[in-house]
Amino acid sequence: MSIRFDLSYANINPSEFENRFEQLALANEELMAKTGIGNDFLGWVDYPINYDKAEYARIKKAAIKIQDTCDALVIIGIGGSYLGSKAVISALTSPFFNEEPRSKRKAPKIYFAGQNLSGKYLEKLLELLKDQDICVNVISKSGTTTEPAIAFRFFKKFMEEKYGKDGARDRIFVTTDKSAGALKFMADEEGYENFVIPDDIGGRYSVYTAVGLLPIAAAGIDIDALMAGGKAGYEEYKNPKVDKNPCYQYALYRNVLYNRGKSIEILVDYDPSLEYIGEWWKQLFGESDGKDGKGLFPSAVHFSTDLHSMGQMIQDGPKNHFETVLVIDEDQSSIKVFHDDANLEGLNYLNAWEIDAINEKAFMGTLLAHVDGGVPNGIIHLKKLDAFNIGKLIYFFEKACGLNGYLMGVNPFDQPGVEAYKKNMFALLHKPGYEALTTELEERL
Numbered sequence: 209m210s211i212r213f214d215l216s217y218a219n220i221n222p223s224e225f226e227n228r229f230e231q232l233a234l235a236n237e238e239l240m241a242k243t244g245i246g247n248d249f250l251g252w253v254d255y256p257i258n259y260d261k262a263e264y265a266r267i268k269k270a271a272i273k274i275q276d277t278c279d280a281l282v283i284i285g286i287g288g289s290y291l292g293s294k295a296v297i298s299a300l301t302s303p304f305f306n307e308e309p310r311s312k313r314k315a316p317k318i319y320f321a322g323q324n325l326s327g328k329y330l331e332k333l334l335e336l337l338k339d340q341d342i343c344v345n346v347i348s349k350s351g352t353t354t355e356p357a358i359a360f361r362f363f364k365k366f367m368e369e370k371y372g373k374d375g376a377r378d379r380i381f382v383t384t385d386k387s388a389g390a391l392k393f394m395a396d397e398e399g400y401e402n403f404v405i406p407d408d409i410g411g412r413y414s415v416y417t418a419v420g421l422l423p424i425a426a427a428g429i430d431i432d433a434l435m436a437g438g439k440a441g442y443e444e445y446k447n448p449k450v451d452k453n454p455c456y457q458y459a460l461y462r463n464v465l466y467n468r469g470k471s472i473e474i475l476v477d478y479d480p481s482l483e484y485i486g487e488w489w490k491q492l493f494g495e496s497d498g499k500d501g502k503g504l505f506p507s508a509v510h511f512s513t514d515l516h517s518m519g520q521m522i523q524d525g526p527k528n529h530f531e532t533v534l535v536i537d538e539d540q541s542s543i544k545v546f547h548d549d550a551n552l553e554g555l556n557y558l559n560a561w562e563i564d565a566i567n568e569k570a571f572m573g574t575l576l577a578h579v580d581g582g583v584p585n586g587i588i589h590l591k592k593l594d595a596f597n598i599g600k601l602i603y604f605f606e607k608a609c610g611l612n613g614y615l616m617g618v619n620p621f622d623q624p625g626v627e628a629y630k631k632n633m634f635a636l637l638h639k640p641g642y643e644a645l646t647t648e649l650e651e652r653l
């Protein structure tokens with residue numbers, strides 16, 4: 209089993225699982241048969257098997273073209289339109305990917321834009337890329353999201369000035385809805401190559417579509433292996449035997465702890481490569497669970513870095529949280545501490561210890577300390593950090609998230625709460641059509 213869930217430190221009595229089996233089986237049935245709540249967004253469930261093969265071949269071709277023509281690829285998108293690719297690319301490339309020589313990287317540098325509204329970020333990025341050959345992949349399912357639309361306006365102009373309209377057309381790739389939205393309209397008007405986000409797959413569940421796959425493939429990652437991992441997840445996590453199904457175990461564990469009054473789940477990692485897996489996971493569970501006053505607040509920490517900040521709160525603060533630790537079983541490196549004759553910092557007792565082994569002891573020491581402090585811990589063991597296992601981990605979390613929503617009685621596939629800020633922002637920016645709200649909000653400010 210390449211993903212294992214260890215409940216030994218979660219302080220859960222097996223009977224708490226057993227009395228939820230029936231509900232879980234029903235949730236699984238509704239999810240797999242696509243008959244449950246939000247079923248118009250269940251395309252992701254079997255997508256690693258039933259993906260569009262022609263589109264997939266085009267993605268691979270476009271990725272090679274990007275690698276052959278660009279020093280840098282700019283991925284423009286926000287939320288589910290960038291977090292999945294950023295998570296996979298960060299997990300599977302060097303932490304210094306962009307700084308490595310091109311001969312070592314075999315792929316363009318990767319930058320993200322349109323995921324914030326910082327003028328400074330955009331200005332500095334445009335300045336940085338001024339003398340580099342770039343390609344752009346702009347991604348938006350709705351095709352109308354403000355943040356990426358603004359960034360793309362700048363990059364479109366930047367590229368047309370640099371390469372002319374025809375040259376820019378050759379370097380701009382659009383991923384959006386098959387027929388609706390301003391981005392689709394623009395892609396058709398300008399003749400950009402475009403990739404389709406299926407109607408029945410929402411942003412945060414879209415890693416196996418062109419949304420995730422084009423940037424991931426362009427970064428030189430084996431997308432066949434990633435999809436094979438997704439397919440393995442689809443097959444394995446159908447197993448009705450809870451003791452053989454780590455995805456079921458994780459969904460049940462969250463549900464038990466939530467019903468016990470825990471309100472925060474903290475995803476813990478011990479390797480900076482997993483930092484963006486944590487960001488993607490936060491979005492997946494945050495947008496899926498948080499409805500009707502329900503849901504676990506998803507938070508992520510990166511140890512041992514955050515042991516020197518958040519560790520105190522987790523250990524001694526209010527006991528409203530539990531930790532889910534994501535560990536990679538296989539070592540990432542064999543670098544070792546060495547003997548130093550002077551031994552001024554007294555570290556010779558660690559002579560010949562691998563840094564990864566020291567990190568493992570930090571994990572074990574923290575686990576016991578936090579459990580002693582009254583914090584339940586569940587551990588997700590990922591055998592190896594590679595495309596197959598990350599592909600499977602994505603499916604593991606997506607399926608657990610869907611099941612969890614059904615167990616809680618919410619629709620895990622919509623995000624109505626995200627609209628509230630958008631409406632206010634449009635009104636405050638005086639977008640035509642929002643006049644009444646503009647007056648109302650401005651009076652309040």
Ligand code: PA5
Nearest residue numbers: 287288289348349350353411412
């Ligand atoms: O998961 C989701 O659906 C959202 O987070 C969206 O991905 C995000 O709001 C961006 O939307 P769009 O792709 O339409 O620009």
